[in-house]
Amino acid sequence: MKKLIALSLIAVTMTATSTAYASTLRLPHRPWAQMTQAQKVNYLKRQIQHDRTILRFFKHHPQIRTVERRHSVHFARVSLPIATAHLRPLLAPTYAVGGSDMAAWMCIHRQEGAWNDPGSPYWGGLQMDLSFQQTYGSEFLRKYGTADHWPIAVQILVARRARDGYGRYKARGYSPWPNTARNCGLL
Numbered sequence: 001m002k003k004l005i006a007l008s009l010i011a012v013t014m015t016a017t018s019t020a021y022a023s024t025l026r027l028p029h030r031p032w033a034q035m036t037q038a039q040k041v042n043y044l045k046r047q048i049q050h051d052r053t054i055l056r057f058f059k060h061h062p063q064i065r066t067v068e069r070r071h072s073v074h075f076a077r078v079s080l081p082i083a084t085a086h087l088r089p090l091l092a093p094t095y096a097v098g099g100s101d102m103a104a105w106m107c108i109h110r111q112e113g114a115w116n117d118p119g120s121p122y123w124g125g126l127q128m129d130l131s132f133q134q135t136y137g138s139e140f141l142r143k144y145g146t147a148d149h150w151p152i153a154v155q156i157l158v159a160r161r162a163r164d165g166y167g168r169y170k171a172r173g174y175s176p177w178p179n180t181a182r183n184c185g186l187l
Contacts, residue, residue: 037090044087051076051083105156107184108177115155116148123147126159132176135169136161 035043054076058069108126109115115125122129124147133141137150137158144150147158165171174181181187 041087041090044083044090047083048080048087051080055080101160102156104174104184104186105159108159108174108180108186111180111183112177115152118146118148124150124155125152126155126177128155128158128176132162133158136166 030039032040054072058064058073105126112127113119113122113125117124117127123133126147128137128147130146133147137147137154140147140150140154140158144154147155150158159176162169162172162176163174174186178187
């Protein structure tokens with residue numbers, strides 16, 4: 001009898017707590033399309049934390065067997081992967097394209113090749129060979145493959161690394177593109 005009373009008290013407490021907690025999760029009613037990126041990230045992080053808390057609580061309290069538990073656990077199991085999948089692209093690194101040297105890179109690109117040029121031994125819009133890609137963009141080589149699969153901003157970022165110096169490597173200027181850089185007035 002004592003166990004039954006204790007379980008009913010826990011169930012009543014959980015109902016009140018989960019209802020109160022759920023109301024704190026809600027953001028002002030605003031359509032997803034009108035939210036800023038920071039608001040979307042904040043909302044999704046809070047939703048993920050809430051789902052994990054529900055799953056963790058009921059994992060450690062298997063004696064609670066109510067309809068609300070079943071619904072809460074089911075919703076958390078369905079919601080968690082969806083919220084995680086929506087959060088990943090929002091947190092993915094973005095690479096800015098721009099700067100005062102953008103005209104120089106575009107001039108080199110126009111004389112080198114298409115951004116998705118797959119022609120070996122040089123790939124991409126700035127015609128980078130494999131050792132160049134390994135030296136200045138090894139993380140992108142692992143993630144995307146050769147430079148013809150890299151986003152344009154990443155190709156320019158790697159070229160800037162070579163020009164300005166990167167890690168233990170000295171700055172090379174525009175020397176990896178000798179003829180093109182001369183035609184563009186960069187050497």
